[in-house]
Amino acid sequence: MQEKEVIIIGGGAAGLAAAVACQQKRIEDILIIERGDYLGGILQQCIHDGFGLEKFHTSLAGPEYAQRYIDQVKEKEIPFLLNSMVVNLTPQKEVIVINYKGLQHYRAKVIILAMGCRERTRGAINIPGARPSGIYTAGVAQELINLKNYMIGEKIVILGSGDIGLIMARRLSLEGAEVIMVAEKLPYSSGLPRNVNQCLYDFDIPLLLSHTVVDIEGNGRLSGVTIAQLGKRGGIIPGSKRKIACDTLLLSVGLIPENELSREAGIILDNITGGPQVDERGQTSVPGIFACGNVLQVHDIVDNVSLEAEYIVEGVAEFLEGKLTKEQEIKVELGKGLRYVVPQTLIRSEDSIFSFRVNQPGRKKILIFKDGKRIIKKKILRRVNPAEMIRVKLSSSELEGIKTLKVKLV
Amino acid sequence: MEREFICIICPNGCRISVEYEGINIKNIKGDECPKGKDYVKNEITNPLRVFTGSVLIENGDFSLVSVKTPAPIPKKYLKKIGEITRRIKMEAPVEIGQVVASNLLNENIDLIATRKIEKKKSLSS
């Protein structure tokens, strides 16, 4: 059994930022455990640019953004393991790691969960039809093209207009494939508007809102899909079915935090985010286990992942000093208009950052924080979109003396 | 003629509406920073985009080095640059920012590396 102060599970954006932040706080006995054979996680396959606008005031490609942290990890000689899979996590903060060297036990004072997320699958959304080859989730396709140099298909239909689907529409077009269309079952795109612009409009790829795939054909390789239009209540509009000949179907239908280890450790999860419930310091229901990045809540901008990781390391430092005391346990109540809020609990009334997503796109909305009938804070939001995470800071003076906390959007 | 653009310069994605005739701009509304104004001006006269892609690498710890154009290039060249990019091969190591190809299409279009590539270690480490 090897003892460590902090073990960080995951060497992607969140894990790297957390490691660097720990080191800056003079926490030296850290270990990053990464299952892939490189650091940087998902950033390494996100070769498009647009990363780092907030953090570094410049537009970087994913690998460039990752390298900024990898350089610091290497410079500061922060220990990390590659090709190492954490196969077990206990509430006592013990982990079992397997790699080519063997099976090792570690115990840490603090565990930082930074495992990121995985994609929803065809099975999970139950698309009927045949089982040919040629059906990929967008992230897997991205890995095969951007890291392994494969071409996955020639005539592509994409289901889901989240950012990954949009980015892949552009990527495939630039790689010489024909992207026939992007179908989105909601009446609005679930990705950032500027991505709809630079990934679809730029390449004349039609975006079919309120459409979904209802059948798949193919004997061997995919030969076509049937799309249909959905009505207001989500049912198929009769007569709207259309067959589209294609050889590849890309699914971009949602991301789910990797919560296997969290479950094993008995950590209480939030049903909506899919990630752990945390307090404002990022601590989960198991003392000493913290979470940040996509494993906590699915992010849309990596700069926020880094900020979140840095932020929860403050809590980690306090915990290691024995100062992360629980003064209260206020459950943050979710009012209308909001899909979820992180953190789910407040244990103190200090400066805290809240992250939200809204239920529907809208304009000129007001975010209201209340303690009973008293309004603590109001924030005007010019434009809201489920695809864009909102981060709001409440100060200790605003949170002082509250007995309850409810947040809603009007 | 009036048209609305979604600016792509930063995540804000401001909706900027432009009144113009041919390439003469009469009015711009909705921009929240000077970059937005420049963006829509270009969209009308000569739309520009940053190209990103990958180039094959020999003997590196990755099989591909991701690349980008250091500045936005005319949108019409994107697919052609994509084709060219697929036909280049390089040797490891590669530093971020290193020029991978220059003056493509004789239009002063460069490609620079955006991923650091180290030489592949001979035995699995």
Added chain:
Amino acid sequence: MKTKNNHFDMVIIGAGVVGCAVARELSEYKVNVAVLEKEDDVGWGISCRNSGVVHAGFNNKPGTLMAQFCVEGNKSFAELCNQLDVPYKKIGKLVVAKKKEEIKGLQKLKQQGDTNGVDNLQIIDLNEVKRLEPNVSGIAALYSPETAITSPYLLTIALAENALNNGVKFFLNTEVKSITRLNNSHFKINTTKEEFISSYIINSAGLYADKIARMAGTKKYHLYPCRGEYHILDKNVSWLINHLIYPVPQAGAGGLGIHLTPTIDGNILIGPSNEYIKSKDNLSVTSSVMKMLSSEARKFLPLISPGYIIRSYSGLRAKQAPSSEGGFWDFVIEESDTVDNFINLIGIESPGLTAAQPIAKKVVKIINKKERFNPNPSFNPSRKGILQFEEQNEEIKKTLIKQDPDYGEIVCRCEKITKKEILEAANNPLGARSLISIKYRTRAMMGRCQGGYCLPRIIEILKENFNLVPREITLKGEKSYLLMGYRSNEVSKSCKKKKLLSLEEELLV
């Protein structure tokens, strides 16, 4: 008997669980046997796509081959699985009555089971049902402790590998096109690959057994595909049930009803449905049936929610009459009355998996009436499967990794399958190398992420270890390629920075 090239004493058409069981039985003797299979691997017809239940035998009409072979097969199944290193668990079954009227149905089943020789059947009351299954709603049940579960694909693969090891030859991707009589003692079999000559043909072609029979001149069999769709639930909810949970069968419904099956891997299956369809190749799932499955399952297990479903699939039954006719049809295991030495296995649906070995023994008996066989002195009934790393204790895991570091690389995160297991699966003695072949042998890609993490890794392992070009990596055989090829068509050798400038000039077309 002497043979040359593709001359065999026996040719088995169809490498499903029964065909492979027959192959294994025959390999106990000094006969030259070949198995011809049209797919890329064994078991891809009916055998891999069912619930994997080892039935006790109370569902079958007394006096039938189904009843006889089911009970016989059930009693010797544990030993068979032990010899072949195939997972087997005797978890027991509850046929649950929800209404008072259904209790008579339970009693009928018990009587039938007693007549057939099934052991230990008991009718249990509401309290006992609640004790055994706290999450299931029902007022009484027939409890069958002898019902078990196994892995239908691992069993088929194991039977095939053991037969192969004992001298049987397997020809995959080999579809039979025509059968002609050479002279009174030999058949000539034309396939999509080579030509075969054989003294005997055993027709175990599952859904296509009627087509094969017709090739030899027997026109009396007709098989109709009847599709059954299933949902697979996330392992997280495996705690919901401990036994197989079945409804009381409804007269005339055809089939055993929508049931809940804990699989040997730890998932729960809901299904199957029962729908006659036109095409024998249609393995689609349909949205209407998927919805129906969920609502039927909730009748017994109110806690089930659609969020637990990780995947759906379907399998086909070979029915001997169309749905308009229905009726009960027993196994047909007989030498053709018009064509000598041609043995037909027709309509092997449930309990075909349980009965596979007894059916195979019967086939050998039929042949033995005409031929004397000498025993195969080197016959070995034992076969070892791929060692499952995750099932081992920690000390063994450490030793394994030390001996072979490929055990230290976990490729399938959800099921914790190592690179070594993937390599062993891809190196299987049958030579099947598609992703589905690897999936069935290791459980990789069967987890909740359905290949999200492991697929690119398995592709690389295949490419590097078997020197494959991208097009050769398939999902389930030639037509189901995954990749078009490489993205880059790089012009020529490595370019240094200086050379790049001249390259662009070349490319300035």
